[in-house]
Amino acid sequence: MIAWARYPYDGQVVLVTGAGSGIGRGIAQGFLEQGATVAVLGRTADSLRTTVREHPEDRSLVLACDVTDRADVERSVAELLAHFGRLDIVISNAGWCEPSALETFEDDAWARMHAVNVDAFLILARATLSALKSSAGNIVAISSVSGIRGDWNQFAYNATKGALNAMVQSLALDLGAHGVRVNAVAPAFTDTQLTRQRLEDPLFAARLLDRLALDRPATPADIARAVLFLASPDAGYITGAIIPVDGGTTASSGTPRPL
Template identity: 40%
Template sequence: MSRFTDKVVIVTGAGSGIGAATARRFAAEGARVTLVGRDRAKLEKVAASLPQGQYLVHPADVSNWDEVQGLVAQTVQHFGRLDVLVNNAGVAPTGSLTDTPMEDWHQVMAIDVNGVFYGCRAAMPYLIASQGSVINLSSVSGLGGDWGMSFYNAAKGAVSNFTRSLALEYGRQGVRVNAVCPALTWSDLTADMKNDDALMAKFKERIPMGRAAEPEEVADVIAFLASHDARFVNGVNLPVDGGLHASNGQPPQA
């Protein structure tokens, strides 16, 4: 497929995991991609797997408004347009309300919430011009609560509802805004969980497909939402969770 030939895509958090897989998926379908992240070495490694001339490496901190404005402006200057923004950068602190450091709250809000807000605000004029779309990375943790993840739940809940609001605000101007809500997905952030047999047994019990997602499986859904195939899909927070949300919460009984 070549659904994104001549289209331009920004992917934040593109140095690993879902972001790297998303950059590769868009490039494989003909898009020119700006790879954004704080670690240039990681971005360059991902860029090396993309076709020459189809990428721009732009290190930036999405929690910094000036840097986000700069990366959007440089993308448009370099490629001439912007069609898709994928707000993927994020952190996921864990711990109880009273024991988790205050700095973790400020960090998750700065990256997971402000980063999405800054990206949408900076990109929107260009997306209106191209009749483009935004795909935000929320989470199943933005659709319901978790034990010991209240900071992350608050941040991703904000992303989910911000997505709905922007879909209303910009739908009539031709810009679609959607979000994907993955369950456990293998990445640098979750790699240490693979060897925790007891924890993985609990996940396998709750997820009907019995496993975590691969980054490419989330990237495929992101590409769909950005494509013409999803041209009437707007304001959706789409679970990519192996059936987790099909359950009413009761444990398996057979």
């Protein structure tokens, strides 16, 4: 079991998208460890059940849903509210990345990344806004350092994460009067089941570590800890923030380490 800082999440209802694996699973399990009630949303019910299986059944709800389908998301949020009666925290984690060199870029890749990385956040914010106003709750989006700086062969992914960051900051302004905070966590490369194969490539791993001051990639728990803080009362005066959780990636100008 991971050692977490203690936050007062007992009685709070949390919705986490993309919760069937990786960062989303880590975030959902972190909130459950803190005593929160958590609705996990994603495409595959079996993977969502795996996320919550070691926690009390009365504090979790599995919602199989396509985050890019407005009607499906609205149905899922309605089911959550009927089941728990309130919603306090929304974690918009679902994301998608495809390499996108301009010479080989396909329109379908842009459509997929924009739908998951941008449109899904908008759909989720709309569907949960009324409930979050009632609870003076907050939204935390999982963005990326790729929305802050450029990457090779990822111009489309960078563009969608940059758009997400801009939406987070603008919604923080619009919703602050309702007591609703909106922030984002921006991870760098994170060690998950989906990325582990790349870490097994010695050349890729060496190049990655050359960018990381802390000499290791992030884990889902690293990202979850930042989210748990941002959603907590301890961060009650933080809104519109894009917080890199990146092992020092964005602190570097891109120059290689000295030999």
